[in-house]
Amino acid sequence: MKIGIVQSAPYLGDVRKNLESHLEAVEKASAEKIDLLVFPELSLTGYTLCDLTQEIAMRPDNNPVFKKLLRESGRMDLVFGFVEEKERGLFYNSAAYLRKGQVRHIHRKVYLPTYGMFEEGKFFTEGRNFDVFPADVFQTGMMICYDFLQFGACYLLFAGGAELIICLSAAPGRGYAPENKFGSSDMWELMGAALSRFTTSYVIYCNRVGFEDGKAFAGGSFVYGPTGSQICCARYGEEDYISAEIHPDALRDARCKRLYKRDDRPEIIQAALQRLIQKHED
Template sequence: MPMIRIVLAQINSTVGDLAGNCRKIIAGINQARKKGAEVIVFPELALCGYPPEDLLRKKHFLQENQRFLKSICKASKGVTVIVGFPFLEGDWLYNAAAVIQDGKVSDIYRKIALPNYGVFDEKRYFTPGSSLPVYKLGGYSFSLTICEDIWHEEFIELLKGQKLDFVINISASPFHAKKIALRDKILSFAARRLKSFVLFSNLVGGQDELVFDGSSRVISPQGNLIRTAKRFSEDQLIFDLDPNKYYSAVKPSFQDDWEVFAALKLGLADYVAKNGFKKVILGLSGGIDSSVVAGLAVIALGKENVTCLIMPSRFTSTATFSDAKKICQNLGVNYRIVEIDKILDTYSQGLARSFRGKKADITEENLQARIRGNILMAFSNKFGYLVLNTGNKSEVSCGYCTLYGDMVGGFGILKDLPKLAVYKLAQQINKAFGKKVIPDSVIKRAPSAELKPNQKDTDSLPDYKLLDPILKLYIEDDLSLNEIIKKGYKASVVKRVISMVDSSEYKRRQATIGIKITPRAFGRDRRMPVTNKFSQ
């Protein structure tokens, strides 16, 4: 059989931008055609973007998808194009892939395995397909699958007897830490079982909480990675399928900390651009969280598009105030200093009569956080900035945050990043700049909200080296109180952590959206009732 050139075209689709996505697909076809492509493969739901959610309930939206598919067909003369789109057939809606040959739709494959866990809600919208056609092209036999189809062993067994030369899997597979390595295991297993090449074409880009890493790849019948596309950027991966050629294995590169950094960078850049913002603002305290957010924002958006507000009070230490200014100068961002003591005094005087006889407590601490939140939102309203939230997963897990205070913001970069991982991210940011834009003094200083004298996070929380592993076991692994205690943790500490997590659900319901990094993020992944009497 002659060699066949296949191009896996990973594109950054925007949900609902049918015209823009269509233009990207047509541009990708033209680009691949110039490279000699005979087959061009686009990702799952590339035409409408993923996940389209309840847009799929709008009939006009579905009809528009069909209309733009015709434009793609016109641009597909002389090549075979495979592209994902939502296909309405009578009363049934399918997550589908159009097989376009020489400008005409020759077949429509309907996804069979519909995921309905974690961030996926496909059974809410789609009907599962039922057939597994085998396609012929230039003497080759191949099968087409969509994302979840290839993740199930029973599905692989259905394909096993088909004597396939290759299997195409189009995907919108979102990133989380260690996901790329996990995917390779799945794809390798499928290739070995089917004794055929597996070609994986994945979406890339940020969509609200989700980031798609691209990382399209080709796996040999022996289960080896032999071709790989770029991670976290658009790319076209060329694969020349030749039955007489030996394909040497490519050593996979798994860089966990860098992948998290790259996912956050892409997720922020796309959220800002796709939602029409040009500039962002954040409160910079001089602590590790806000310093990391500032650094990442500059990398993702450019220093000219980032403004930092330093909002000191009488409780702000000289060291953190100095570090906050130094970080702004290191990053080259515009910054302003807005002191909050006079505003706090005005609040205190206005509330003095109502609070007579009451001792100062967390109320006065939260007032400071809410004053800062109000100031940030005032700048947002006045200048059109997007406010970046700077809270991390450890804090929001335990409710160590103030509603309408430090929880304000339109997007949370660190929302799904545990505190210990924030320190690793700081190192990645310094590495990206080639210098210590985040000083050692920030990285080594004990974390503090600085809302009262000599305050430390450990006054309210266990040490993060103890807290983060317990949170992972409870939130991500769903272990019970007793199961966590059996792992060697002190019962009183585990009870306290679980109590904080459970009692803070109402706060998380009101938190800003943020980028998914762990396998189990708050929001789409973990859905708990606010009113809940179940005891661990």
């Protein structure tokens, strides 16, 4: 299976222009025979939406932009980010997985960062699930940005049987690193390495670039294989496109050697969590 990662700089609040750049990317990817093309978090809208959130929200079932992308998903699977008005007046930071003209899955961001420079909790409703769904050759799970840094969320995808974990991101760069990147890029790569190794899964991380209100989105999108080693990494802080081959055989091989999945005990975790939650409520 061949995957492509579009490290783009979406226009803020201009869905029409962003749709155009999505369609261009699909066109290029199709020449390369890509099976799955991944875009960053809120790739159709831009990130710092604030009050634009409710003005730019869409419903997958009746939206012309969605219709176009659904049609394109006949050529390859598409994963992208948008603002979803799931129920009237409730807005989610969502990621869609489109496959063969159908909405295969929608993940709604659960962990909305609301601290320091982040204000998502002011504008979005929290999602509630980390579902795993079959798509192409892999059991697939999705996350959006800060979801990825919550290891409880990572565990849920692991326990749910994910073999391919896709994270869409709009992570601003910050802090210093000795190499040619922001310090914060190390954090994402550390999680990518750890998560792929200890879930014996493929991990795709697609981060955006560009600037909004002075914040530079860091780029550095990557793919890790099921042994925890990096397969490829996009450039930091500039637009880029990367692609990689991912193989069910390599995943099987990793799981034969490292038995974390076989030895997972969700019932023990559940019982322990139950006890913890009861204690919290006391």
